[in-house]
Amino acid sequence: MKFKSINFTCQSCGAPLRFNPIANTLQCEFCSSKESIETSLETIQEYDLKNALNSLENSNTQEINKEVTCNKCAATFTMNPYSFSANCPYCDTPAIIDFVQEITPKSLLPFHISHKEAQEKFNKWLGSLWFAPSQLKKFVDGDEKLKGYYLPHWTYDADTTTYYQGQRGDIYYINVERETIVEGRRVRRTVKEPRIQWTPVSGYVNNSFDDVTIGASKTISRTILENLTPWHTEVLVPFNKKYIAGFDSQEYTVGLDNGFELAKIKMNRVIEQHIRRAIGGDQQQITNIETEYKNTSYKNVLFPIWTAKFRWKNRTYNYAINGQTGKIVGERPYSWLKIAILIGTLSSVVGGAMYIDQHPNFLKNSYHQLKR
Numbered sequence: 224m225k226f227k228s229i230n231f232t233c234q235s236c237g238a239p240l241r242f243n244p245i246a247n248t249l250q251c252e253f254c255s256s257k258e259s260i261e262t263s264l265e266t267i268q269e270y271d272l273k274n275a276l277n278s279l280e281n282s283n284t285q286e287i288n289k290e291v292t293c294n295k296c297a298a299t300f301t302m303n304p305y306s307f308s309a310n311c312p313y314c315d316t317p318a319i320i321d322f323v324q325e326i327t328p329k330s331l332l333p334f335h336i337s338h339k340e341a342q343e344k345f346n347k348w349l350g351s352l353w354f355a356p357s358q359l360k361k362f363v364d365g366d367e368k369l370k371g372y373y374l375p376h377w378t379y380d381a382d383t384t385t386y387y388q389g390q391r392g393d394i395y396y397i398n399v400e401r402e403t404i405v406e407g408r409r410v411r412r413t414v415k416e417p418r419i420q421w422t423p424v425s426g427y428v429n430n431s432f433d434d435v436t437i438g439a440s441k442t443i444s445r446t447i448l449e450n451l452t453p454w455h456t457e458v459l460v461p462f463n464k465k466y467i468a469g470f471d472s473q474e475y476t477v478g479l480d481n482g483f484e485l486a487k488i489k490m491n492r493v494i495e496q497h498i499r500r501a502i503g504g505d506q507q508q509i510t511n512i513e514t515e516y517k518n519t520s521y522k523n524v525l526f527p528i529w530t531a532k533f534r535w536k537n538r539t540y541n542y543a544i545n546g547q548t549g550k551i552v553g554e555r556p557y558s559w560l561k562i563a564i565l566i567g568t569l570s571s572v573v574g575g576a577m578y579i580d581q582h583p584n585f586l587k588n589s590y591h592q593l594k595r
Contacts, residue, residue: 226321
């Protein structure tokens with residue numbers, strides 16, 4: 224499929240404009256002229272989940288080969304199947320094209336962390352890692368590889384009623400006689416031992432969930448995406464192409480229905496905590512849970528993420544930075560030599576402590592020998 228790209232140009236010199244996270248404006252990379260982004264009064268809306276799922280029931284998500292013609296240099300290049308903004312590989316001009324997916328993002332969180340700030344945070348994070356190889360920080364060249372993405376996410380709202388069955392455990396104590404060793408002698412003593420009395424329970428709990436976020440892209444691993452939270456969705460702004468100028472942006476590859484199933488897993492963790500509080504007691508057993516979901520709604524949004532990868536000793540490590548809060552999550556290598564030294568040191572300390580405990584006169588005799 225062929226696309227004609229659009230881009231924003233500087234009124235002073237005609238060079239491409241890119242979004243500047245620090246100034247929250249478009250900025251010319253040559254003459255530094257700035258162009259403000261108009262404030263939208265549009266309300267961020269929630270959309271009915273059931274209606275959307277019914278309308279999408281017969282539609283299939285397909286990868287489309289995107290042949291893009293740059294608006295600046297007229298070169299033609301191929302954009303990733305789910306991308307809708309990137310930089311021209313020939314003249315580096317931001318290129319933005321139309322959406323393909325049926326559900327399009329209506330809001331986003333703009334970048335607040337600049338490329339420079341992201342790189343500084345990565346270097347600081349790298350230097351704080353325990354047991355990392357000493358030469359790693361000098362070896363890693365993350366500056367050239369750091370890339371900014373607007374990645375798609377789903378947010379879900381729901382009111383839930385959950386019916387549960389289980390047991391409440393209350394601890395009580397009984398007196399029992401046990402043999403023990405006191406100063407080398409075997410004696411019998413009365414001690415208190417815990418027991419648990421289980422009582423069948425049932426009931427229900429109500430919960431209300433707002434903006435449960437689920438990553439809808441496979442560009443970054445789900446583990447890293449989930450650990451980049453929280454996202455402050457209360458400051459979402461209506462979608463505007465000016466915010467994505469100069470950044471790679473993608474449409475969803477995780478469907479609305481699959482996203483909701485992942486959201487249910489997150490909701491169930493909270494629901495279970497509330498059930499345990501409702502059961503009370505010292506321990507709880509939950510044997511059955513049935514949840515009803517009402518007033519379900521969703522949003523398709525874009526979140527800002529800086530991401531990169533580096534290679535260390537023939538292995539690739541990935542990391543990402545929350546472009547709103549600066550939180551960093553990543554994989555990291557370990558120096559097994561440092562870990563071995565620590566284990567050896569701890570073993571020596573523990574072994575010494577055990578020897579002294581078994582030979583209480585050791586320190587006393589050592590002291591007298593030193594005095595001599």
